[in-house]
Amino acid sequence: MKLNGATALVTGTNRGLGHHFAVQLLQRGAKVYATARRPELVDIPGAEVVRLDITDQSSVDAAAVLAGDVDVLINNAAFTAGGNLVTGDLDAIRMVMDSNYYGALAMIRAFAPVLARNGGGAILNVLSAAAWTTVDGNTAYSAAKSAEWGLTNGVRVELAGQGTLVAAFVPGLIGTQTLIDYAENAGIVFPEGSVGDPAELAGFALDGLEAGEIEILDRLGAEAKATLSGPPRAFDLEPAEAPRSTAS
Template sequence: MKISGSIALVTGANRGIGRQFAAQLVERGASKVYATARTPESIDVPGVETLRIDITDPASIAAAAAVADDVTLLVNNAGITTGTDLVSGDLDVIRRELDTNFYGTLHMVRAFAPALARNGGGAILNVLSALSWFAYPGAGAYAAAKAATWNLTNSVRLELAPKGTLVTGLHLGAADTDMMAGYDGPKVSPVDVVRAALDGIEAGKLEVVVDEWSRTVKTAVAHDPENFYGDAAHPAA
């Protein structure tokens, strides 16, 4: 998969990592970049074609897929985080996280996979998270949705490999974006995230793990959860 000459579509391209994807795809010679958002008028990346996509609305996705039937690279970046726990949180909000992060990604894959196959296979990149592999108080719904989307990525990879489509999962910790504005820890630059992701696609990688924090968390999954969660996971005395 070569970025130069590709025809790419990016969801959530109006800000943060999505905007950076659109910009770097243009810089790296993509022949066309469809930059999409619920409000495409808010997209300000030079050299792109804008489209309206609300990934929670299958009709919106179908309409965009009918226009962008020449796509060879799909970047599923759009997502939300609401800071909602699973036991005490509002179920409607939890469903909204799953509808966006999991079902939205799945609807995009299902809508664009036929075009990718017709156009030679191409690639799909799903933007995931280190929270695919661990949980944290206040992020239960997001972690559950991203964990589900991680295995969605694994599953559709196997389904689409015979069609010639590469499916890559992108994992990162906190990025320096509006979504993480309230986070007071180390943050990775969106520029570095996107560069690693696009390099990974060109290298044919199934998974791109951007930062050391994400690599540490992934390693912890193979061990006793006691080692990772410690006292936080034990009932209060």
């Protein structure tokens, strides 16, 4: 999928990975719709900023009408704080599933006809290695990402006939402010080299998309997928026993 000259829509661009996706797409010569629930927080010169709530069908439909020239859809926006499935708040669990699964599905259903009219194009869903190695403390997020993996594989088959590339980006830990704050509050120190830089990961994912890959995995993502051939495993996030420097 050639990104120079493409028209991309990225969800959740007000910070973190989504921000870097939008910036780097512009650098690669793409037109970019940078979307967020709070567009006033988006600061990306050169992008067309659009209000979008992926959990609101009317908002999704309006975006599909507005951005009728899109040929690349990047589903990045997601609610992450679902907590544990058995003991967590049920409303939070529903929110994390609503954004990661139903929100991504709503975007795909709305934009699939747009992509078809524009030659097929590509969809990139941002998943997580947590889909393959659950995380105690946020098993709801892991379950939602597992569901989104299944969604990605399903729509890839369904949209093959219209020439749409459907790819999954499956990173491990992304060094966003959300993750940093969580680690500090929980007293967690991640192993050296285990936390990826958001800008580097965005570039890595876009390289994979341009190369036509259907699963784009960083090192931790690849290690997590390899565990599927054996007994299920959880990603171990143990509190630090003594202060150490954190990876960034």
